[in-house]
Amino acid sequence: MTAPAPRSAAVIGGGIVGLSVALALQARGLGVAVYDAPEARAPASAGNAGHIAVEQHAPLASLANLRTLPGRLMRLGGPVSFPPAAIGHWLPFGLRLLRAAAPARFARGRQALGALLAEALPAWRRLLDAVGAPDLLRPQGNIVAWESPAGARRGRAALREDASPLAQWRDLTAAEAELLDGVVRLRPVDAVCIAGSASVADPGAVLEALRAALRAGGGTLDRRACTVAQARRSGADVIVVAAGVRSAPLLRELGHRAPLIAERGYHIQSARSRWPPSLPSVVFAERAVVATRFLSGLRATSILEFTHPDAPPDPRAWARLAAHAAALGLPFDGPLETWVGSRPTLPDYLPAIGRSAADPRVLYAFGHQHLGLTLGPVTGEIVAALACREAPAPDLAPFSVARFG
Numbered sequence: 457m458t459a460p461a462p463r464s465a466a467v468i469g470g471g472i473v474g475l476s477v478a479l480a481l482q483a484r485g486l487g488v489a490v491y492d493a494p495e496a497r498a499p500a501s502a503g504n505a506g507h508i509a510v511e512q513h514a515p516l517a518s519l520a521n522l523r524t525l526p527g528r529l530m531r532l533g534g535p536v537s538f539p540p541a542a543i544g545h546w547l548p549f550g551l552r553l554l555r556a557a558a559p560a561r562f563a564r565g566r567q568a569l570g571a572l573l574a575e576a577l578p579a580w581r582r583l584l585d586a587v588g589a590p591d592l593l594r595p596q597g598n599i600v601a602w603e604s605p606a607g608a609r610r611g612r613a614a615l616r617e618d619a620s621p622l623a624q625w626r627d628l629t630a631a632e633a634e635l636l637d638g639v640v641r642l643r644p645v646d647a648v649c650i651a652g653s654a655s656v657a658d659p660g661a662v663l664e665a666l667r668a669a670l671r672a673g674g675g676t677l678d679r680r681a682c683t684v685a686q687a688r689r690s691g692a693d694v695i696v697v698a699a700g701v702r703s704a705p706l707l708r709e710l711g712h713r714a715p716l717i718a719e720r721g722y723h724i725q726s727a728r729s730r731w732p733p734s735l736p737s738v739v740f741a742e743r744a745v746v747a748t749r750f751l752s753g754l755r756a757t758s759i760l761e762f763t764h765p766d767a768p769p770d771p772r773a774w775a776r777l778a779a780h781a782a783a784l785g786l787p788f789d790g791p792l793e794t795w796v797g798s799r800p801t802l803p804d805y806l807p808a809i810g811r812s813a814a815d816p817r818v819l820y821a822f823g824h825q826h827l828g829l830t831l832g833p834v835t836g837e838i839v840a841a842l843a844c845r846e847a848p849a850p851d852l853a854p855f856s857v858a859r860f861g
């Protein structure tokens with residue numbers, strides 16, 4: 457006998473993944489309640505760089521990344537930080553990452569990630585059209601700029617060797633180069649545009665539009681923390697754990713082990729800026745800094761700090777970002793706001809998307825690491841298909857939480 461179609465859902469987490477899931481379920485006729493706990497700072501879904509990074513098809517758990525790690529450490533001027541106080545978090549995570557970077561696993565991971573990314577931008581279009589906010593998508597690609605000839609040589613070689621089928625890179629047009637020269641004092645020696653990728657006009661505005669659509673469609677948004685046990689008691693037919701970096705303890709209620717780490721990033725932002733909205737976001741490659749002009753202002757993001765989500769922020773990270781911005785001459789024309797938040801990262805740099813083997817009512821969608829904004833809407837569509845007992849495309853075996861034992 458087939459199970460009756462689900463009529464109600466409780467979604468734990470109201471970031472980009474949870475809201476995308478909630479709206480996809482609502483579109484299929486389910487009554488949806490989203491629980492989104494207030495935190496001291498806005499979640500990663502609000503603080504990110506806004507890039508729909510369809511070109512990033514190589515999982516970051518790779519031998520290539522491990523080889524360059526020593527030169528990218530924060531104490532040598534790079535963005536990667538392993539705080540000594542958090543060794544209990546990053547050491548076990550790092551050992552798992554080493555295993556995940558083995559060539560065969562990396563190749564399988566790349567294929568799995570590529571399958572998700574193939575639908576990422578179309579899913580963004582469908583979602584923003586459905587909520588009546590298509591203008592929040594900026595399909596103008598993004599720019600990668602290098603400040604040294606050696607950096608440009610290495611960067612271009614890497615792009616040639618690992619070209620994405622979804623986003624082709626090209627030289628800047630004269631108009632793009634002129635716009636870029638107009639906003640940075642330190643002129644890059646070389647830059648390319650990754651055409652085919654996109655950005656959102658403002659991550660905060662996107663979340664607002666999704667929340668408004670949820671409410672307009674009869675869904676509820678409860679600003680309280682929720683556990684799986686509480687969601688079960690609510691009587692919902694489907695429960696979705698999409699709580700970003702806080703998802704691991706929720707899954708533990710069902711006996712699943714998810715070795716999530718908080719891979720924290722930092723941003724600085726000023727509401728006023730001369731950066732023209734028509735200039736796409738720019739990755740300053742050697743500095744690992746991304747500058748993006750949002751509706752709410754100019755933002756620069758950087759830093760990969762492997763720690764606990766509640767560890768105190770490291771003020772040196774903001775100072776580092778401000779120093780890069782000053783050296784480049786980025787047009788932060790007003791007071792700077794600072795933010796820190798957690799990328800929810802699993803050691804193989806693949807998300808966890810699937811159905812709990814312990815309770816078939818419970819689905820999960822978390823661990824989207826550097827690609828949560830990119831993959832939120834496609835994840836929503838996949839989870840909604842799963843909730844309605846359809847066979848979702850792509851194959852979800854590589855994303856099962858069971859891969860961690």
Ligand SMILES: Cc1cc2nc3c(=O)[nH]c(=O)nc-3n(C[C@H](O)[C@H](O)[C@H](O)COP(=O)(O)OP(=O)(O)OC[C@H]3O[C@@H](n4cnc5c(N)ncnc54)[C@H](O)[C@@H]3O)c2cc1C
Nearest residue numbers: 469471472473493501504505507682700721827828829830
């Ligand atoms: C600096 C930086 C730059 C980034 N840039 C990009 C980018 O350009 N492109 C890209 O694709 N990705 C980017 N990312 C990654 C992306 O932001 C994340 O992967 C994504 O936001 C994760 O979304 P999420 O919904 O899973 O989690 P979150 O955004 O963390 O949302 C989870 C929500 O769940 C709530 N919650 C937690 N526990 C509970 C509970 N028990 N009950 C109820 N609610 C709960 C939290 O309060 C939170 O609101 C960036 C991240 C950072 C830090």
